[in-house]
Amino acid sequence: MALLKMKFPLQRRVRLAQGLWLLSWLAVLSGAFIFCLGVYLKTELLRRAEVMDNAEIHVVPNILMLVSLASIGTNWFAGRVCQDSLDTTRFPRWKRFLMGWFAVVALLCSLLVTAVVLSYALQGRLEESLKVGLRNGIRFYRDTDVPGRCFQKETIDRLQIQLRCCGNTNYRDWFEVQWISNRYLNFTSKEVKDRVRSNVDGRYLVDGVPFSCCNPESPRPCLQYHLLDNNAHYNYEYQTESLNLYSRGCRQALVDYYMELMNTIGPGVLSVILTQITVAVSLRYLQTAVEGAMALDNPEDDSDGYLLEKNLKETIQDIKTYFLILYMRNKINLESDDADAAEKATAS
Amino acid sequence: MAVGKVTFTKAERDKLAQVLWLLNWISVVTGVILFSLGLFLKVEIQKRREVMSDQDILYVPHMLITTGLVACCINFLGGKICYDSVDTTKFLRWKLVILPYIVCTFFFTFCVLVGALTCYSIRNQLEESLFLGLRNAMRYYKDTDMAGRCFLKRSMDLLQIQFQCCGNGGYRDWFHIQWISNRYLDMTSSTVVDRLRSNVKGKYLMDGVPFSCCSTFSPRPCIQLQVTNNSAHFNYNHQTEQLNLWRRGCHQALLDHYTGIMQSIGLIVLVIWLFELLVLTGVRYLQTAMENVLLLGDPDSESDGWILENSLAETARSNFNIIKNLGKCYQVDDDPNINIPTATEREVPSRQVQIPVAS
Numbered sequence: 001m002a003l004l005k006m007k008f009p010l011q012r013r014v015r016l017a018q019g020l021w022l023l024s025w026l027a028v029l030s031g032a033f034i035f036c037l038g039v040y041l042k043t044e045l046l047r048r049a050e051v052m053d054n055a056e057i058h059v060v061p062n063i064l065m066l067v068s069l070a071s072i073g074t075n076w077f078a079g080r081v082c083q084d085s086l087d088t089t090r091f092p093r094w095k096r097f098l099m100g101w102f103a104v105v106a107l108l109c110s111l112l113v114t115a116v117v118l119s120y121a122l123q124g125r126l127e128e129s130l131k132v133g134l135r136n137g138i139r140f141y142r143d144t145d146v147p148g149r150c151f152q153k154e155t156i157d158r159l160q161i162q163l164r165c166c167g168n169t170n171y172r173d174w175f176e177v178q179w180i181s182n183r184y185l186n187f188t189s190k191e192v193k194d195r196v197r198s199n200v201d202g203r204y205l206v207d208g209v210p211f212s213c214c215n216p217e218s219p220r221p222c223l224q225y226h227l228l229d230n231n232a233h234y235n236y237e238y239q240t241e242s243l244n245l246y247s248r249g250c251r252q253a254l255v256d257y258y259m260e261l262m263n264t265i266g267p268g269v270l271s272v273i274l275t276q277i278t279v280a281v282s283l284r285y286l287q288t289a290v291e292g293a294m295a296l297d298n299p300e301d302d303s304d305g306y307l308l309e310k311n312l313k314e315t316i317q318d319i320k321t322y323f324l325i326l327y328m329r330n331k332i333n334l335e336s337d338d339a340d341a342a343e344k345a346t347a348s
Numbered sequence: 349m350a351v352g353k354v355t356f357t358k359a360e361r362d363k364l365a366q367v368l369w370l371l372n373w374i375s376v377v378t379g380v381i382l383f384s385l386g387l388f389l390k391v392e393i394q395k396r397r398e399v400m401s402d403q404d405i406l407y408v409p410h411m412l413i414t415t416g417l418v419a420c421c422i423n424f425l426g427g428k429i430c431y432d433s434v435d436t437t438k439f440l441r442w443k444l445v446i447l448p449y450i451v452c453t454f455f456f457t458f459c460v461l462v463g464a465l466t467c468y469s470i471r472n473q474l475e476e477s478l479f480l481g482l483r484n485a486m487r488y489y490k491d492t493d494m495a496g497r498c499f500l501k502r503s504m505d506l507l508q509i510q511f512q513c514c515g516n517g518g519y520r521d522w523f524h525i526q527w528i529s530n531r532y533l534d535m536t537s538s539t540v541v542d543r544l545r546s547n548v549k550g551k552y553l554m555d556g557v558p559f560s561c562c563s564t565f566s567p568r569p570c571i572q573l574q575v576t577n578n579s580a581h582f583n584y585n586h587q588t589e590q591l592n593l594w595r596r597g598c599h600q601a602l603l604d605h606y607t608g609i610m611q612s613i614g615l616i617v618l619v620i621w622l623f624e625l626l627v628l629t630g631v632r633y634l635q636t637a638m639e640n641v642l643l644l645g646d647p648d649s650e651s652d653g654w655i656l657e658n659s660l661a662e663t664a665r666s667n668f669n670i671i672k673n674l675g676k677c678y679q680v681d682d683d684p685n686i687n688i689p690t691a692t693e694r695e696v697p698s699r700q701v702q703i704p705v706a707s
Contacts, residue, residue, distance in 0.1 A: 144567035157564040161509060184568050186582035211562040211570040217507035219492035220532045222559040234534035 003315075008289035009302045016289070017085045020282045024079040027279050030272045031071040037265050038064030044261060048254060050155045053132035056125050060262070063115040064269070067108050071276060074104055077285055088299055098287055105280045112273050119262040122164060122298050126258060130251045134168045141210070143180035157212040165253035166213035166246040171227075173249075178203040194293035209245060218243040281307070352656035356637045357562070358648045364637070365433040367444050368630045372427035375627055376420050378620045382460075383416030385613050392609060392661045396602065401480035407474055408610075411463050412617070419460070422453055426631055436647045439638050453628050459619045467614030471607055478602050482516045489558070490529035505560035511605065513598035514561035519575070521597070526551040527558060557593060566591040629655065 006014070042061035044228040049055070054235050081098070137156045143149040160166055167173035185192050185204055196204050207228040214222035226232035274332040292303035308315045356364065390409035397403060429446060432438035485504050491497040508514055515521035533540050533552055544550055555576045562570035571592050574580035637653035644651060656663050 040496065132634070150567075153567065154564050161564070180569050184582055189582075211559045212564070214559040216502045216509070219498075219501070221528050224559070234532055234537075 001243065002304070003308035003311055005176075005304050005306040006285065007302055008285070008293075008305045010293075010300045013286070013289050013303070014086060016282065016286050017082050017111050020279065020286055021079055021082040023275070023282065024075045024082060024279055027075040027272075027275045028072050028079070029277055030336055031068045033068075033074060034071070034269060035065055035068035037268060038068060041261060041265060045258070048159070049151070049160060051133040051137050051250075051254070053128075053129040054125075056129065057122050057258075060119045060122065061112055061146060062113055062119070064265075067111045067115070070104070071108050071272070074101060074108065075276075077101060078279055079294050081283065082286065085286055090292055091290055091294070095287075095291070098283075102280060102284070103159050105276060109273050109276055112269055112276075116266055116269050119266065123255065123259060127255050130254050131168065131189060134250055138168060138173060138179070141177070141179045144181065145183065157210060159208075159250060160246065161211040162248060163253040163257065164215070164246050165248045165250040165266070166209060168251050169249040170247065171209050171213055171245050174209045174213070175205060175207050175228075178205055180204060180206070213245045215243055220244070237276075313330065349659045350652070351656040351659060353652055353654045354633065355650055356633075356653050357650050361637050361651070362434050362636070364634050365430050366629065368430040368588065368634060368647070369427050371623075371630065372423045372430055373583070375423035375624060376427070379416050379419030381416070382412055382419055382617065385616060386412030387411070388614060389609065392606070392649055399481040399507060399598075399602070400477045401484065402477050404471055405477065408463075408466055408470055408497060412543055413673070415456075415460055415463050418456060419620075422449075422456055422577045423627070425449065426453070430631065430634065433634055433638055434577060436638065436641060440642070443639070443642075443683060445448075446631075447563050448636060450628065453624075453631070457621060457624045457628060460617060460624060464614050464617035464621055467610045467617065470557070470593050470602070470610055474606055475599075475603060478599055479516065482599055482602075484632065485523050486516060486521060486527070489525070489527045492529065493531065507598060507602075508558070508560035508594065511596075511598060511601040512563070512594050513596045513601035514557060515596040517595055517597040518595070519557050519561055519593050522557045522561070522626075523553060523555050523576075526553060528552060528554075559591045562590055563594050565698060568592070632687060 019024075041064070045052075045061065047057060070076065075099075077137065078101070078123045079095045081091075084094060137152050137159075140146070140149040140152040141156055142153070144153050182204070187193065192204065195206075196202055199205055206225065209227065210224035211222070211224060223233055223236065223241075227245075228238055230237050284307055288307075288309075289303050289305035292305070293299050293301065296303060310318065386409040389412065390406065393400070393403070393406060393409065402483050426449070429442050429449065432442060485500050488494075488500045489504055490501070492501050530552070535541065540552065543554070544552055547553055554573070556573035557575060559572055561572070562572060571581055571584065571589075575593070578585055625679040632655055633653040635653075636655075636657075637651050640651035640653070641647060641649065659667070
């Protein structure tokens with residue numbers, strides 16, 4: 001009892017072959033499209049690589065790029081098979097590759113599904129990575145004279161301006177870090193000495209933020225220093241002032257940005273998976289219909305196309321028996337090898 | 349003595365018609381490109397309309413947009429004409445239209461050239477407009493509570509951040525303007541009152557700049573206030589400090605930005621103009637060749653094609669005479685063929701028609 005059997009007269013077989021040829025080229029194009037999306041995601045992740053602690057999230061664009069390249073190959077192969085399918089002399093040479101092709105396509109589809117699942121599952125890891133990366137960035141903000149860290153200031157400033165964010169969680173992260181280098185502090189001044197002495201680690205901490213935290217939407221000129229002191233500025237109350245600085249933290253801003261990017265890529269990947277499955281199912285029907293037609297006396301007669309020759313349970317049973325026979329054969333071979341080796345050992 | 353005479357066999361004429369059909373369709377695409385270039389330029393100018401004092405330079409993108417649309421229509425018609433020129437019977441349909449079409453297209457390509465040249469000549473007008481626009485934007489920077497000016501602060505800040513520039517000609521322009529609103533000045537404080545009194549117009553001027561002038565490339569935290577006072581900051585010398593603020597003025601930055609865009613657009617439009625001229629020459633050759641074939645009577649024979657039938661001087665003279673004679677259209681001259689009615693003419697008897705009445 002075949003699974004989903006359909007009748008295929010000659011005309012329908014021809015139509016199926018033509019439609020599938022077009023569909024396989026469409027699938028090639030969509031594979032190329034997914035490759036471009038993967039490259040775009042990777043470049044966006046690399047752009048902010050300096051504020052990421054690890055590169056675990058890169059597995060998503062890497063999978064997308066590899067799978068899309070492989071899918072271009074498999075769909076091109078499907079197109080070639082379609083072209084030859086209606087010619088009884090040329091079709092048989094593709095026959096033995098088709099089983100392997102179905103396995104490869106199943107693997108590719110599952111990898112794509114994995115990529116989509118990972119893009120959501122790795123969100124927590126991404127956030128952790130950004131937390132550590134941003135913390136280091138803020139800590140080394142002042143080290144513009146230390147090789148290896150001299151561009152942290154520019155990176156963090158540019159990040160805060162472009163993403164309209166301030167600090168790791170919010171602007172108060174800057175209060176806990178000395179972001180003004182000692183090179184620019186006058187250690188003969190009383191004020192500086194007092195502040196440094198009042199801190200346990202001898203750091204110069206201020207309730208101030210760098211200029212890149214300033215929000216251009218604010219109606220008043222930006223207040224960067226003495227942010228928690230209402231008396232330091234005229235007509236200022238830090239509890240109610242919301243527009244002076246960016247209120248969002250850079251970690252949240254980056255996570256939102258990347259999640260939005262992956263959310264837009266997600267539907268594209270799912271539609272490519274659907275296209276690939278459609279190609280696979282159509283090719284299976286074409287294969288069985290053409291093979292059925294070739295087995296008939298008159299190759300132009302109607303033939304049957306199906307997904308599985310027997311129903312699902314019987315097919316699984318068949319596969320189990322196949323592997324069991326394979327295992328048995330291997331075992332017998334191994335036992336006979338052992339027996340031979342034992343004989344040789346006793347003989348010598 | 350024809351200008352640029354070339355002899356065409358039937359096969360060559362057909363080939364020419366087919367090639368011109370293809371070129372006309374490519375010209376439709378270039379017309380679309382012209383249209384989109386005009387649209388792009390318009391959007392770019394509109395984006396920064398707040399720092400431009402007048403929007404007169406919008407005539408350049410408007411011209412490009414109309415030229416692009418007209419190019420699409422003209423080349424579409426040209427494609428149709430060339431498609432029909434393969435068959436002499438179908439060509440007869442277009443016989444009356446084709447010469448005016450060529451003349452119109454010739455003037456149209458002239459418009460395209462003018463469009464390309466205006467892109468290069470716009471610089472002076474743009475310079476003036478940007479200077480005044482930026483000066484006003486800086487003057488009204490503090491007026492975030494006034495309707496119509498409340499977004500100038502944001503626009504100016506975003507402009508300075510994006511283009512990495514400060515002020516009109518340089519950062520010192522901010523020293524001559526009160527950019528901190530009185531709402532945020534403590535009028536009871538003696539420093540504020542002293543500063544206001546020391547200024548003739550009662551403006552609060554200071555040697556400070558807004559935060560958007562700060563350079564991201566500076567190794568030290570930004571110094572915005574008391575920029576020219578070396579003793580106000582530790583280890584600071586404003587004459588040698590290069591990286592603290594953006595050095596370039598926004599006037600220069602915007603001018604460079606727009607001039608760059610206009611020059612690239614101008615170059616593309618020039619290339620399109622040359623292409624249109626090529627297509628026009630081909631259509632002219634096709635027209636003259638087809639008309640000569642019709643005159644000869646045999647559709648398969650060879651015919652001549654040219655750009656001008658007589659030399660340039662003779663054509664100019666004959667056209668001038670035509671224009672002169674057009675002016676004499678309504679004057680009475682001694683042409684013996686014109687019938688002037690006189691009193692000696694016999695009257696034509698009128699016939700009387702009897703209508704029979706049925707009884």
